[in-house]
Amino acid sequence: MAHGERRLPSQPVTTRAPLHVVWAYRRTGKFAFHVLTGALETDPRTAHVPVDFANGVRDVTAAIRRALDRAARVLVGWSFYSPDAAALTAEQHAVRAAVADPRILHVAGGVHPTAEPEATLRSGFDLVATGEGEQLVRELVHALQHGQDPRTVSGIAWLDGERLRRSPRSDRIALDDFPPFGPAHGRFGPIEITRGCIYACRFCQTPYFAGAAFRHRSVADVRHWVRYLVGRGFRDFRFLSPTALSYGASGPEPDLGAVEAMLAGVRAETGPSRKLWFGTFPSEVRPEHVTHQTLALLKKWVSNRTLIVGGQSGSDAVLAANERGHDAASVERAVALCLEHGFVPHVDFLFGLPGEGPADVEATLRTMDRLVARGARVHGHTFLPLPGTPWRKAAPGALTDAVRARLHQLASRGHLYGQWQQQEATARELAARRPGRQDREA
Ligand code: SF4
Structure with a gap:
C-alpha cells in the first residue's frame, strides 16, 4: 500500500482541520473506542482532534463524507475480535466502495488484527495497529496531523508489495496513565x-x-x-x-x-x-x-448476588490439556461455597476443546447436572480456535446431536444460557478463514 502517495492533501491545509477521526463503532468493540477516545482527550497534542462515532456502513460512510468536507485527512478506525472479523471486513469493503478518496486511511486494531496483521491487511485495511491502542492512537493521530508517515509510529504493520512490514513494537502501558473511557465525549464503560x-x-x-x-x-x-x-x-x-x-x-x-x-x-x-x-x-x-x-x-x-465462575470442563484431563490451572473438583467446591454464602454461581463451560473425547463431554454434562441440581446456572460456550492462541490451528469446536439435545433440555428449564449454537458456526468460519488454508488446499 503506497501510503506515502496518499499522505498529503490536495487542498490548502489552512482552510481545513488537519485530521478528523471516525470510529467505525460497533456494540461489541465499543468500549475499546471509548478507551482510545479517552487517550486522545487527555493528550494536549490530540485533545482538539474531532472524533465521530458512526455505527454501520451507512453511518460510517456519511461520517467520512462530512469529515472530508472539513479535514485534510480522515482516519477511520476499526477494532474487532476474531468472531467479528468477517463481518467488519465486509463492512469496510462496503464503506470503501461507497466513498473512495486518497485522504482516507482505514486502520484496523484490536485483538484479531494484532494476531493476524497480514491477513487483515490483505483483506483491505491500509494499516494495522498492533497491541495496546492507548499510546499508539495518540502517536498515530499526532503523526497524521503533522503530515508525517504513520508507518513511523511504533506498533504499525503494513504491506510493502507482498511483504508484511512492521515498525518497532509499542510498549505496554500503565493503566493509571490513561482514563478508562472517554469522559469529554460522554463515552463511558x-x-x-x-x-x-x-x-x-x-x-x-x-x-x-x-x-x-x-x-x-x-x-x-x-x-x-x-x-x-x-x-x-x-x-x-x-x-x-x-x-x-x-x-x-x-x-x-x-x-x-x-x-x-x-x-x-x-x-x-x-x-x-x-x-x-x-x-x-x-x-x-x-x-x-x-x-x-x-x-x-x-x-x-x-x-x-450472582458470581460468574470459570469452570470450562468437568474433565481433569481436558482442564490439564488446556492449562487452566485448576481441577474439576475446585469448580464443584466453588459452587457449594457460593451457595452457602448466598451467591448464585453462574458457571462457564466450554465444549469441543482440543483433546476432549466422549467421556470428557459426559463428565462435563454430569458436572453441569450436579451444579444445576444444587442451584447454580450454567453458561455454555463452544470452543473457537482463536488466532494468536496455542490452539489457533486446532479443529473447531463441534457438538454431537446427543450433546445438543442435553443442552437444549437444560436451556428449556432455564438452567443454561449462552451462545454455544452460534459459536459452533463461528468456530467453523474461523477455521475456514485461517491464513494459509487456501494455499494448503490449492
Ligand atoms: S488466560 Fe484467559 S481464560 Fe485463563 S484466566 Fe486468564 S483471562 Fe481467564
Missing part, C-alpha cells in the same frame, strides 16, 4: 482494573494480546474515576478484569488486602445505595479463588 493475565489457558487470547503479567490500576486512580462517575450521576459501577480476585496480585494467590482496599475505597466514593458489581460480568472469578474468606469479603462490599 466499566473501569478496567487489571490488564494481562498470568494464566495461559490455551484457548484464550487475553495473555497473548495483553501480556502474561497482571497490571493493575491503582486504588487512587480507580477511586478518582468512580468519584467522577458519581459526579455525573451514575448509580452502577462495573469493573473490567480477566480474573477479579487477582486485583493487586502478581501471582496466582489472591491479595485479599488489595481487593478489600479497592472495594472499600470504591464504596467510600459511591456510598451504600449505589450498586457495585464485582465478580460478575465483566470481571469473573476463577474457581480456586472462591473461599469462605473471599466470599465474606465480597458480601461485605459488592451489590451483586
